[in-house]
Amino acid sequence: MYQGSLDYNLKKINATDGRILWQYKFDDVIKGTGSLSSLESVGDVNMKHVIIQGSRRGYGTSLGSKNAFSLRAISALTGKEIWRYNVPQTHSVSRDVDGSPLILRDTLYAGLENGILSVLNPIKTTEDKKWHEPEVIDEFKLFGATKGKTNIVIESSPVLLGNRIFLATGAGYVYGMNLKSKRN
Numbered sequence: 114m115y116q117g118s119l120d121y122n123l124k125k126i127n128a129t130d131g132r133i134l135w136q137y138k139f140d141d142v143i144k145g146t147g148s149l150s151s152l153e154s155v156g157d158v159n160m161k162h163v164i165i166q167g168s169r170r171g172y173g174t175s176l177g178s179k180n181a182f183s184l185r186a187i188s189a190l191t192g193k194e195i196w197r198y199n200v201p202q203t204h205s206v207s208r209d210v211d212g213s214p215l216i217l218r219d220t221l222y223a224g225l226e227n228g229i230l231s232v233l234n235p236i237k238t239t240e241d242k243k244w245h246e247p248e249v250i251d252e253f254k255l256f257g258a259t260k261g262k263t264n265i266v267i268e269s270s271p272v273l274l275g276n277r278i279f280l281a282t283g284a285g286y287v288y289g290m291n292l293k294s295k296r297n
Contacts, residue, residue, distance in 0.1 A: 115164055115189070117143030123166050123187060135192030140171035140182060145211040145270075149189060152219050152236055162189040165221060165235065167210025170200065174208075181208040184223055186235055186247070196238045196245040203227040204256065205266055212270040215278065220250065224267035224280045228256035230290065251295065255280070255288050 114128045122136040123143060147166035155161040163186045170181040184198040200208040207226035214223040221233040230253040238245040256265050266283040277289045290296070 115147060117147055117166055125192060137187050137192045139168040141169035143168045146213045148213045148216055150216040154219050155236055159188045159191050160195055163195060164189050165214045170208040177202060183208055183210040196247050198247055200225050200227055207266055211268045215271040215273060222271045222278055224269060224271050226266050226268060228265045229254055230280060253290060
């Protein structure tokens, strides 16, 4: 069993006896549920089985900070970090990730509270930093379609219906993206 907690830790718990098998510490509280997946094209079993987990932007991290690593991939087997994603700053008042990402084959769709639906390659990562970061395939700035409103704050999880991904926002909008045309 995997549990994100307000004590900043993602925990793997033995469901039979309640023993904590491992825990990984984030920079802030975890309010949402992670997404557990087996990435199809990964050979290393420790990196194939992952939990993608979001958190708040980081205790002591201001909205304008250079880094806000609010989305991470953790090995479901070992509890070791695979990558961390620096959620970009936008006009939104948040850089948190509360929704559960959607993983289709080896592509990740994450609704970020900054108003962006990020499409990430969870397998291909950069190696030129102190951390690994997933490749950004595309970003859909949903706040641009709201006629001047910039603080739509996505706290929901993307869902798949047919060939569309849908997201709800805190401003009362529901967005649908066609997977084939990559348009709203």
